[in-house]
Amino acid sequence: MISLLKSIASGTEYPLDDIRFTSDSGELLDVVHDIDALKKQNNLTKEYFSNKRSTVNGQPSGGVWHFKELVMPSLAEHEIVSKQEGNTRLYRSKKISAWLGLQKEKFFLKHEGENPTGSFKDRGMTVAISMAKHLKQKAVSCASTGNTSASLAAYASEAELPGLVLIPKGNVAVGKISQALAYGTKTLVVNGDFDDCMRMIREAQEKLSAYPLNSINPFRLEGQKTIMWEILMQLNWNVPDWFVFPGGNLGNTSAFGKALYEARQLGWIDRMPRFAVIQAEGASPFYKAFKNNFAALKPEKAETIATAIKIGAPVNYTKAVRALKWTNGIVESVTDEEILEAKAVVDAAGIGAEPASCASAAGIKKLIARGEIKPNETVVGLLTGNILKDPQVIVDYHFNRKTPYANPPHDIEATIDDLKRFL
Numbered sequence: 001m002i003s004l005l006k007s008i009a010s011g012t013e014y015p016l017d018d019i020r021f022t023s024d025s026g027e028l029l030d031v032v033h034d035i036d037a038l039k040k041q042n043n044l045t046k047e048y049f050s051n052k053r054s055t056v057n058g059q060p061s062g063g064v065w066h067f068k069e070l071v072m073p074s075l076a077e078h079e080i081v082s083k084q085e086g087n088t089r090l091y092r093s094k095k096i097s098a099w100l101g102l103q104k105e106k107f108f109l110k111h112e113g114e115n116p117t118g119s120f121k122d123r124g125m126t127v128a129i130s131m132a133k134h135l136k137q138k139a140v141s142c143a144s145t146g147n148t149s150a151s152l153a154a155y156a157s158e159a160e161l162p163g164l165v166l167i168p169k170g171n172v173a174v175g176k177i178s179q180a181l182a183y184g185t186k187t188l189v190v191n192g193d194f195d196d197c198m199r200m201i202r203e204a205q206e207k208l209s210a211y212p213l214n215s216i217n218p219f220r221l222e223g224q225k226t227i228m229w230e231i232l233m234q235l236n237w238n239v240p241d242w243f244v245f246p247g248g249n250l251g252n253t254s255a256f257g258k259a260l261y262e263a264r265q266l267g268w269i270d271r272m273p274r275f276a277v278i279q280a281e282g283a284s285p286f287y288k289a290f291k292n293n294f295a296a297l298k299p300e301k302a303e304t305i306a307t308a309i310k311i312g313a314p315v316n317y318t319k320a321v322r323a324l325k326w327t328n329g330i331v332e333s334v335t336d337e338e339i340l341e342a343k344a345v346v347d348a349a350g351i352g353a354e355p356a357s358c359a360s361a362a363g364i365k366k367l368i369a370r371g372e373i374k375p376n377e378t379v380v381g382l383l384t385g386n387i388l389k390d391p392q393v394i395v396d397y398h399f400n401r402k403t404p405y406a407n408p409p410h411d412i413e414a415t416i417d418d419l420k421r422f423l
């Protein structure tokens, strides 16, 4: 078999087509591809991917399926449900690098909010929903702080599969819940938090035949790996010193670690960037575990304005710890105030992203102040979701805050005289 499922600690193997998300003893599963065998079919060098022109079902693709050979080699092209995920921009910004105190040539922001439904989730969703169809699943489900539900809803509709999403009551940004409703998925508002929703999905997994598309599904992470590979390709395969991104359920942390591990195995890179995972202070179980040398994960009641990462019991914890070990990584936490200031700066640079995404910029600022990131180092930050996902936070900030970054609107009379005051 070219690909199989393998439990991350014991190494127990299962066929790729087994409908399972953990080993018999409850460990998380990796998708493992036989890279040596794949290399015999194609010369999978970095030059091969830099020069390749990829298509999916007759359309130019790039993005996730540009790396199909290393994402899901056994899937037939006609089984792929894709909306052209990925191929997102790597921004440079004079304004943001000046605010951070980094050199503008050496600071980049990868904008995953430019995906079809406005977040990085689409990268994982295209792979997992294609596999759901391949595995002849009759319905798909997820727990979500919002973006996964928006993505699932769009892809389930396109794949003509019934979808079921569980979201925590009062804690999902308006842009995201709008998407879930509009794309026509069954949306269940749970009287509980995200961790309750996730627990229900895990419990229901065997009893309901609704295939889970959360990041506990290892196929999701295969798609999310391509964020890392695309960045490396955009940087001409030069490895940055730091890669900084927000952490919630820790799917990205796990996927990016695997991407780099495989990039090394493939001979694309000869050193690892260091990871800095940023959590919101009120939802920081991974940060606290890191501070405690990963002795244990203590689930907590999460609270933050960045609702996307309002998670107290991350399901991918063990994979994320492994990723930090591979990359000599660190975890930092930032306050909601720090997130909001960073967001105001990222937004005013004309780039813009939702609150959780801007934890990246807030974290970089803090790590520079602490001397952990040096001003002359190359840093890539990840923006995970689109600015329009959470308009309420923006309106509240600019209407009500008295900070140098607030940009409140002004009421004027319908006269040129009144207009002149602003020219």
Ligand code: F0G
Residues within 6 Å of the ligand: 119, 121, 143, 144, 145, 146, 147, 148, 149, 215, 246, 247, 248, 249, 250, 251, 252, 253, 308, 309, 354, 356, 357, 384, 385
């Ligand atoms: N940023 C955004 C915008 C997110 O929506 C999420 C997760 C994260 C960061 C954290 O990523 O879980 O891989 O560590 N959102 C999930 C959801 C949980 O349901 O949409 P992670």
